[in-house]
Amino acid sequence: xxxxxxxxxxPDGALAVISADGSRYLATNVPTLQAAIEGWHKAEPxxxxxxxxxxxxxxxxxxxxxxxxxLPRAWQxxxxxxxxxxxxxxETLFGTEPPPPGRPLMYQGxxxxxxxxxxxVPLPREEDGIDFEGEFGxxxxxxxxxxxxxxxxxxxxxxxxxxxxxxxxLAPVExxxxxxxxxxxxxxxxxxxxxxxxxxxxxxxxxxxxxxxTVDWNGVRFGNAEGGPMEFGFHELxxxxxxxxxxxxxxxxxxxxxxxxxxREIGSACIxxxxxxxxxxxxxxxxxxxxxxxxxxxxxRLRDGRVLFGAIDQKVVKA
Amino acid sequence: xxxxxxxxxxPDGALAVISADGSRYLATNVPTLQAAIEGWHKAEPxxxxxxxxxxxxxxxxxxxxxxxxxLPRAWQxxxxxxxxxxxxxxETLFGTEPPPPGRPLMYQGxxxxxxxxxxxVPLPREEDGIDFEGEFGxxxxxxxxxxxxxxxxxxxxxxxxxxxxxxxxLAPVExxxxxxxxxxxxxxxxxxxxxxxxxxxxxxxxxxxxxxxTVDWNGVRFGNAEGGPMEFGFHELxxxxxxxxxxxxxxxxxxxxxxxxxxREIGSACIxxxxxxxxxxxxxxxxxxxxxxxxxxxxxRLRDGRVLFGAIDQKVVKA
Numbered sequence: 001x002x003x004x005x006x007x008x009x010x011p012d013g014a015l016a017v018i019s020a021d022g023s024r025y026l027a028t029n030v031p032t033l034q035a036a037i038e039g040w041h042k043a044e045p046x047x048x049x050x051x052x053x054x055x056x057x058x059x060x061x062x063x064x065x066x067x068x069x070x071l072p073r074a075w076q077x078x079x080x081x082x083x084x085x086x087x088x089x090x091e092t093l094f095g096t097e098p099p100p101p102g103r104p105l106m107y108q109g110x111x112x113x114x115x116x117x118x119x120x121v122p123l124p125r126e127e128d129g130i131d132f133e134g135e136f137g138x139x140x141x142x143x144x145x146x147x148x149x150x151x152x153x154x155x156x157x158x159x160x161x162x163x164x165x166x167x168x169x170l171a172p173v174e175x176x177x178x179x180x181x182x183x184x185x186x187x188x189x190x191x192x193x194x195x196x197x198x199x200x201x202x203x204x205x206x207x208x209x210x211x212x213x214t215v216d217w218n219g220v221r222f223g224n225a226e227g228g229p230m231e232f233g234f235h236e237l238x239x240x241x242x243x244x245x246x247x248x249x250x251x252x253x254x255x256x257x258x259x260x261x262x263x264r265e266i267g268s269a270c271i272x273x274x275x276x277x278x279x280x281x282x283x284x285x286x287x288x289x290x291x292x293x294x295x296x297x298x299x300x301r302l303r304d305g306r307v308l309f310g311a312i313d314q315k316v317v318k319a
Numbered sequence: 320x321x322x323x324x325x326x327x328x329x330p331d332g333a334l335a336v337i338s339a340d341g342s343r344y345l346a347t348n349v350p351t352l353q354a355a356i357e358g359w360h361k362a363e364p365x366x367x368x369x370x371x372x373x374x375x376x377x378x379x380x381x382x383x384x385x386x387x388x389x390l391p392r393a394w395q396x397x398x399x400x401x402x403x404x405x406x407x408x409x410e411t412l413f414g415t416e417p418p419p420p421g422r423p424l425m426y427q428g429x430x431x432x433x434x435x436x437x438x439x440v441p442l443p444r445e446e447d448g449i450d451f452e453g454e455f456g457x458x459x460x461x462x463x464x465x466x467x468x469x470x471x472x473x474x475x476x477x478x479x480x481x482x483x484x485x486x487x488x489l490a491p492v493e494x495x496x497x498x499x500x501x502x503x504x505x506x507x508x509x510x511x512x513x514x515x516x517x518x519x520x521x522x523x524x525x526x527x528x529x530x531x532x533t534v535d536w537n538g539v540r541f542g543n544a545e546g547g548p549m550e551f552g553f554h555e556l557x558x559x560x561x562x563x564x565x566x567x568x569x570x571x572x573x574x575x576x577x578x579x580x581x582x583r584e585i586g587s588a589c590i591x592x593x594x595x596x597x598x599x600x601x602x603x604x605x606x607x608x609x610x611x612x613x614x615x616x617x618x619x620r621l622r623d624g625r626v627l628f629g630a631i632d633q634k635v636v637k638a
Contacts, residue, residue, distance in 0.1 A: 073567070075392055077363035078501065095399070096497050102619035107498040108427045112394035124563055145638050146443060178415050179426040180499020182397065186563045243441055244486060244505045248431035288443055303519060319464050 001051040001196045003141050003158065004310075005033055007068040007116065011094050017050040018193055022310055024059030026050045033070050033194065038249040042074040063259070067159045067310070069114035069190035070160060071139070072251060077111035077188070078239045079135070079254035080104050082230040086259030089276035094172055104232045104240045105256070107180050109164075114252075115189040117312040121165060122319035123186060129168030130290040130316055132162060132217075134269030134298045136209045137162045137254040139194060140178050140233045143247035151236035153207055154187055155243055155247075159200070161191035161300055161309035162254050188254075191298070191309035204301065207233025211308065213258045217290075222274075223267030225260045227300075267270070269298075292318050320370040320515045322477065323629075324352055326387040326435065335384070336369040337488070337512055341629055343378030345369045352389050357568040359460045359476055387631070388433035388456070388509035389479060390569060396430035396507070397485055398454070398573035399423050399556045405451030408595035421549055423551045423559045424575070426499050428483075434508040436631040437535040440484060441638035446501055448487030449535075449609040449635055453617045455528045455546050456481045457553045457571040458513060459531030462566035471557035473531065474566075478519070479511035480619055480628035481573050487591050487608060507573075508619070510628035522621065526552025530627065532589050533578045536609075536617040541593075542586030544577045546619075588617075611637050615616060 005013035012032040014024040028050055030036045051067065053059070079299040081087050082104060091098055099105050115121060123130055139158040147155070164185070171184040182238040203211045208228035216222060232240070239254050258269045264281075268274045275285035290296070297313040320338065324332035331351040335344040347369055349355045354364040372378070383544050400406050401423060410417055418424050434440060442449055458477040466474070483504070490503040516523040528546035535541060551559070556572050577588045583600075587593045594604035609615070616632040 071392055075394070076429070081498070094497070099496050100492065103492075105496055105498050108429065108501060108504075110395065110427065110564055111430070112570070113565075122464070127564070145441070172562070173419065173422075175497030176416060177418055177424055178413070178494030178497070178499070179400070180497070181425050182425050182427060182560060183362050183563045185427075241501060244489070244502045245429055246432075246445070251431070279396060 001048060001199065002193045003033060003036070003047065003070060003144045004192050005068045005072060007066040010177050010265055011073060013068040013072055017047055017054060019054040019059055019234055021306060022061060022193065024054055025062050025065065026028060026054055026059045029192050034250050035305045037139060037141055038159060038285035062214040064180050067192035070192070071114055071190070073113055073254065074111040074250050074253040075248045077109045078241050078251065079108055079109050079256060080106045080232065081256035082232045082237060083259035085263060086257045086260040086273055089273055091136045091281065093272065093276045096175060096260050102238055103168050104237055106237065106240060109185050110187055113187040116189055117189060117192045117310060118314065118316045121189065123167070123312050124319045128170055131166045131168050131271045132215070132296045133164040133166055133257040134215045134223070135162040135164050135211045135256060135258060136213065137252055140238060140247055140249065140253070142249045143238060143242045145244065145246045145249070147241055147242045149235045149239040149241055152242070156197065156207070156234055156237060158194040159197060159209060160252065161298065161312065163189040163296065163298055163312050164254060165189065189312055189314060193310045195308060200306065211302065213298060213300050214267055218294055221267065223269045225258045225263070225266050225269055227251055227255070227258055228287035229260055239265050277316065290316050292316055320367060320518065321512045322352060322355070322366065322389060324389050325389060326385040326625065331390060332387040332391055336366055337381065338373040338375060338378055339484060339624060341512065342381060343373055344381050344384065345373055345378045353569050355438055355458055356458060360534040363636045386511035387435050389511070389513035390433055390509070390571065391434055393430040393571050394567045395429045395570040396573060397425055397560050397570065398428050399425045399551065400422060400575035401551045401556060402578035403550045404580040404582060405576045405592055408592055412591065412595045412598065413494060415494065424558060425556065428504055429506055432506040432535065432552045434506055434628060436511045437507060437633065439636045440508065440633050441636055442486070445516050445636045447489055447611055450487050450590045451534070451615045452483040452485055452575060452576040453532045453542070454481040454483055454533045454575060455532065456571055459557060459566055459568065459570045459572070461568045462557060462561045464561055464563065464565045466558055466561045468554045468558040471561070473611065474557060474614045475516065475526070475553055477513040478516060478528060478633065479513050480617065482508040482550055482615065482617055482631050483573060508631055510631050512629045513628060518627065530619050530621065532588055532617060532619050537613055540586065542588045543578045544582070544585050544588055546574070546577055548579055549574060598618050603609035609635050611635055
């Protein structure tokens, strides 16, 4: 099942169920995605019923719709850094220590705004080192404190695709304080469709999305890394997050930048990683960060070629 | 004007206007504090009108009410560390470097839950180093990206009193990653009343609360530090927060642990600070952290003795 939020001018938009190919939709009396996830056991049968009608050919064309992010705002956004090949490079770049073995990296991010997949991205200065970070993510229902990874798996209700915008020049000074990021992490973007795990078939297993995420920067292929090789699965990230807190329904947790150890062949999902590779291979970073007017496009397709989450395709502009 | 949220079983509660002495209330057709702050220019005259009727002696007794936190959940919670005497001690304790001069410390915290002033505080383990942190805070309306400190002052609509719960044993490993805190920062608590700055008279000036915050641990006075000596005023914290993002209406920003340089005389608003002083003075920390069943009470009074935000008075329990 694919869900989307139609931008109807309200802060949380209006929930719609989308056909598997993304071309048709049906409206629902479940008002918002947040309402659906807060009452998932009640909402799911209604939404599944609408999805079945879409499968049978019903529904209106999505062409006239403007999609917001599936959650235009969320009560909690936690981002992991679960790809070790990316983490190791960043540690080289920033001179930080690797986390203790068996312990995921995670930060609490800005959650009051998620940009839609096609809206411009307003940022204050090019010299802040504007970077994209292609990620997969999950949305949970209510998760009690102290949940195990096995229990956590059942709390993963929806999968999403994320661009975690980063201002790289502002990151080191914030990391050094130990307090984490404020300036370096503006609002993220979400691809238009949040999907239930069963949409992925066996590409969803071990709490991981076993599909590639393609990233194009100004129309040129930049990366095509596989989502599978996470050091920690999403169920382990959920359990990590819930160690000393319960998680509200509608908590979004990100994978961190998708990255594979053969990054020299398949490319990267963020510029900082490519710069890190250049520093390792050539002694210095050649590739600059994004300029105003640049575009980045991110997309994930099922093995049969169908687009899964819809594309993120955005332009960076001066705020 | 004093505002409170009555716990009516809904996630955001019901807004009420409270008399200056906290004894009476009037209900309002502005449904929640979040709704009030999102439409402040429209809500304020209505609420001010009710406050005037309370001043004239109208209203029902607050005795039968159960208060939630003024915002039982918020879209954004950012906590500063604006008292240099506290920061310097923490840097000694954790071996971290001071921030660059002129730059506030700030982290993004868990905002999907704020505990009420009287509810039990469920935490998983005593050995995590359970600590309180007495703070003042502010609530903003919508703040555009790039606001100056002078402009930011006008966006401070309400003042609050906070206990920022901390799990000290879990903090160092998270600070070392540079990603900030997840495990070390569970949900905070808020005193029952959010007040407009004019309630403080000239005790609100320079974007600072010039009043003492008393802290009692198991009935014994632990600290009585003045709120005034912030290195950065709240208007500067707002401007810092809004450097690369806009702030949603209902953003809560905290001062960090209230602390004065004469902490040996007036005491502290958190245990870690006292332990830091003991380490400096005696070579090692004598005071342990909180145990299950312990209580902490925090209160701020105007110079005439009237309680301003209402008391926070909570017991720590095993989750």
